[in-house]
Amino acid sequence: MTERILSLTEATRLAVDALTRHKVGPENAAFVAGALVAAEADGLKGHGLSRLPSYCAQSASGKVDGYARPEAVQAASAAIRIDARHGFAYPALALAIERLTALTPETGVAVAAVTRSHHCGVAGHHVEALAEKGLCGLLFANTPKAIAPWGGNRGVFGTNPIAFGAPCPNDMPLVIDLSLSKVARGRILFAREEGKAIPEGWALDPDGNPTTDPAAALAGTMIPMGEAKGAALVMMVEILAAALTNARFGFEASSFFDVAGPPPGVGQLLIALDPGPLSGGAYGSRITELIAAVLDQGNTRLPGQRRMNLRKQAEREGLRLTASQYEQIMHLCG
Amino acid sequence: MTERILSLTEATRLAVDALTRHKVGPENAAFVAGALVAAEADGLKGHGLSRLPSYCAQSASGKVDGYARPEAVQAASAAIRIDARHGFAYPALALAIERLTALTPETGVAVAAVTRSHHCGVAGHHVEALAEKGLCGLLFANTPKAIAPWGGNRGVFGTNPIAFGAPCPNDMPLVIDLSLSKVARGRILFAREEGKAIPEGWALDPDGNPTTDPAAALAGTMIPMGEAKGAALVMMVEILAAALTNARFGFEASSFFDVAGPPPGVGQLLIALDPGPLSGGAYGSRITELIAAVLDQGNTRLPGQRRMNLRKQAEREGLRLTASQYEQIMHLCG
Numbered sequence: 001m002t003e004r005i006l007s008l009t010e011a012t013r014l015a016v017d018a019l020t021r022h023k024v025g026p027e028n029a030a031f032v033a034g035a036l037v038a039a040e041a042d043g044l045k046g047h048g049l050s051r052l053p054s055y056c057a058q059s060a061s062g063k064v065d066g067y068a069r070p071e072a073v074q075a076a077s078a079a080i081r082i083d084a085r086h087g088f089a090y091p092a093l094a095l096a097i098e099r100l101t102a103l104t105p106e107t108g109v110a111v112a113a114v115t116r117s118h119h120c121g122v123a124g125h126h127v128e129a130l131a132e133k134g135l136c137g138l139l140f141a142n143t144p145k146a147i148a149p150w151g152g153n154r155g156v157f158g159t160n161p162i163a164f165g166a167p168c169p170n171d172m173p174l175v176i177d178l179s180l181s182k183v184a185r186g187r188i189l190f191a192r193e194e195g196k197a198i199p200e201g202w203a204l205d206p207d208g209n210p211t212t213d214p215a216a217a218l219a220g221t222m223i224p225m226g227e228a229k230g231a232a233l234v235m236m237v238e239i240l241a242a243a244l245t246n247a248r249f250g251f252e253a254s255s256f257f258d259v260a261g262p263p264p265g266v267g268q269l270l271i272a273l274d275p276g277p278l279s280g281g282a283y284g285s286r287i288t289e290l291i292a293a294v295l296d297q298g299n300t301r302l303p304g305q306r307r308m309n310l311r312k313q314a315e316r317e318g319l320r321l322t323a324s325q326y327e328q329i330m331h332l333c334g
Numbered sequence: 335m336t337e338r339i340l341s342l343t344e345a346t347r348l349a350v351d352a353l354t355r356h357k358v359g360p361e362n363a364a365f366v367a368g369a370l371v372a373a374e375a376d377g378l379k380g381h382g383l384s385r386l387p388s389y390c391a392q393s394a395s396g397k398v399d400g401y402a403r404p405e406a407v408q409a410a411s412a413a414i415r416i417d418a419r420h421g422f423a424y425p426a427l428a429l430a431i432e433r434l435t436a437l438t439p440e441t442g443v444a445v446a447a448v449t450r451s452h453h454c455g456v457a458g459h460h461v462e463a464l465a466e467k468g469l470c471g472l473l474f475a476n477t478p479k480a481i482a483p484w485g486g487n488r489g490v491f492g493t494n495p496i497a498f499g500a501p502c503p504n505d506m507p508l509v510i511d512l513s514l515s516k517v518a519r520g521r522i523l524f525a526r527e528e529g530k531a532i533p534e535g536w537a538l539d540p541d542g543n544p545t546t547d548p549a550a551a552l553a554g555t556m557i558p559m560g561e562a563k564g565a566a567l568v569m570m571v572e573i574l575a576a577a578l579t580n581a582r583f584g585f586e587a588s589s590f591f592d593v594a595g596p597p598p599g600v601g602q603l604l605i606a607l608d609p610g611p612l613s614g615g616a617y618g619s620r621i622t623e624l625i626a627a628v629l630d631q632g633n634t635r636l637p638g639q640r641r642m643n644l645r646k647q648a649e650r651e652g653l654r655l656t657a658s659q660y661e662q663i664m665h666l667c668g
Contacts, residue, residue: 075611076442078412108410109605111443113612136578152631156624164570166577174573176566208633226560232510232637235628236498239508243500243624244470244609246616251627269612271443271605275578277409278447278603282580290490290577293585294569297486299542303566 004326005318012037015052018332022056024066024088031090039122041314042307046186047121049325054257055088056332061259064088064118070095078107081245084117086263092117093126093268100272101133108277113245114268119143119256120161124177124304127165130272131173138271139163142241144264145250147181148221150231153208155221158250158266159185160237167275168291169284175304180234181222188214188222242267338660339652346371349386352666356390358400358422365424373456375648376641380520381455383659388591389422390666395593398422398452404429412441415579418451420597426451427460427602434606435467442611447579448602453477453590454495458511458638461499464606465507472605473497476575478598479584481515482555484565487542489555492584492600493519494571501609502625503618509638514568515556522548522556576601 006014015033020026032055040048059066068087072095075081080099084092096112103110120126120141127137143158159181166174183202191198192214200210203217211217224230242249247267254261275283294300321329340348349367354360366389374382393400402421406429409415414433418426430446437444454460454475464471477492493515500508517536525532526548534544537551545551558564576583581601588595609617628634655663 075614076438076608077440078444079442079608079612081612081614104410106411107441108413109443109445110412111607111612136574149628149631149634151633151635152628154631156627156631162567162570164573166573176570178563178566180563182560225563226516229512229559232512233496235637236496236510238624239498239500239621240470240607243617243620244607244612246613246620249620249624249627273445273574273578274410274413278413278415278445278578279580280409280415283577286577286580286583287573290572290583293490293583294483294486297483297488297490299485300483301485303569 002323004321004323006321007318008037008041008314011040011049011319014329014333015049018052018056018329019059019066021332021334022060022066023062024059028066028068028088028091031094032088035090035121035125037319038125040319041311042122043310044122044307046184049321049329051119052332053328057259063254063259063261063263072099075113078103078110080110080112082112082114084114086116086265087118089114089117089120089268093120093270096270097126097129100130100270101135104135104272104274108274110272112270114270115245115247116263116265117247117268118264118266120268122177123161123163124165124175124307126270127163128173128175131165131167131175134167134274134276136167136273136275137163137165138273139268140237140240141268142238142247142250142253142266144253144255144266146185146222147224147231147234147250148204148208149235150228151208153204153206153221156249156251157234157238158253159222160234160241160250162233162237166287168287172308174287174291174302175307177304178225180224180230180237182225185222188217192218240269244269336657338655338657340655341652342371342375342648345374345383345653348663348667349383352386352390352663353393353400355666355668356394356400357396358393362400362402362422362425365428366422369424369455369459371653372459374653375645376456377644378456378641380518383655383663385453386666387662391593397588397593397595397597406433409447412437412444414444414446416446416448418448420450420599421452423448423451423454423602427454427604430604431460431463434464434604435469438469438606438608442608444606446604448604449579449581450597450599451581451602452598452600454602456511457495457497458499458509458641460604461497462507462509465499465501465509468501468608468610470501470607470609471497471499472607473602474571474574475602476572476581476584476587476600478587478589478600480519480556481558481565481568481584482538482542483569484562487538487540487555490583490585491568491572492587493556494568494575494584496567496571500621502621506642508621508625508636509641511638512559514558514564514571516559516564519556522551526552574603578603
């Protein structure tokens, strides 16, 4: 299989072209294409260009409104509600970041509740954008059902990512980004394709019992990272991302992948904190000291470092796509 | 060993008496005693009256300033800094809750950064207090070093609790409260006393290798819940609770238990979110629906339910103290 190498600019241009041919407005297509290419560059292929066919299918079918313009309402002096109007999440989150950045010089903290939203992609990218503006950011997002309440056997919550971004003086922001399932569902899909068992501890079967059979796991639920404690965190994120935003819960949301059903309508909650006034001006030196203490030990590295290295490589060398990936994109470009 | 049963009022009165005899001002003593008795009532003995001797010793020695009055400074329109002035954390957190509750009707979200603080006790109680005022609360606290950066072998971070409280219409608030170590350090101390091995996965020895020897574990570091993902969350909490508040990091903080060293000087970050405006008024019905979905499955229960049941029992029947616990308290009361 021959590989294709595309510059980030070429890849973005192709993705915009594919999206606009599938009922996505040009401004929205730019947000979506930029997000998918940024994920691909960071080596996060599950949120990268592999999503393009399903995104195009969902906008073509009308499950996602590719022309939706997100709308912001000031709910209180430091709080905004954003209606993504069943469009893609990226334009709504970009609007949230813009509004939060405008509010925090006055308020010190601000929150955006995004509702009627869709797949937020790489959760870390949104808080990284806040950190680039000098703000600490927290993002909570819910996703279609995958995890049962602790002790249960039916999915209620999503794999519900938490992301945190912190500005670092004279350096890239520190970004922490994790979904709350022990492993990504993609690893179970892969095991099924390969005909292999999965380790115990990844998933439960439809009766709520541990399983090593990928098919039973896919019919059942994912185990949260940190077991019972993690299950509590999953519920916390579900409340923050969906109850506080009046969005659909995991058990109510349709798939992010296919055209079946109504729009998923999930939610995201984004909090921005201005570290300067909160720390009395000490934040910059304190975060620098903490990072030094972490790196002072052998074998340690900062969270997100691998992504940053892959990003730099992609910026230098372009994105490597398989021939079939490239053909798929060209096919979408008609 | 004969048991003593004390009503919550009696226990609080004795604890206030013990504290005021050890250089704690009466107002601060009321906050501290109330917090310890509330922890004891919830069955959280590690944060309960077992702390009274060490609290008294620390205020008598001056490591904690029992007369400190916390001071609040408005850092921005929705952000306050609270200086606990190396007193107990409880009066500072009570001030934070009071100020956040006053701000949120206007701002929708508000944050308090508490610095030069001490052991926050049951993290869930502070967010429960916000939830009783109709607010969702998030608390991040750092604690003396116990957890290494992932891949490392020396403690940098504390066990760093996260707590979340959510108001529930016509019911007690939902409270999620977890420290980020896989198990509490007390369980390792107990294994050492019993001369038993600990399961692999709880702790690392001083070289950073897994250990089942409780002595090696106590000389080493605690494993975070959720392993590498949990280690990233621990770092997130350290930044929120200490870098954003200009407090001491885990690796800089002295013990919460003994009189050695300077004051611990850790930090807490408390965020209050007003669910009404954020959700456009839908929050109350949404959280009710989510809770119904969780409880609809056999074998599931809400986080914090065990504590609430123990609390009701303690309110009815009083606190059961061992004879030695009771004697210890009477001894402190001189």
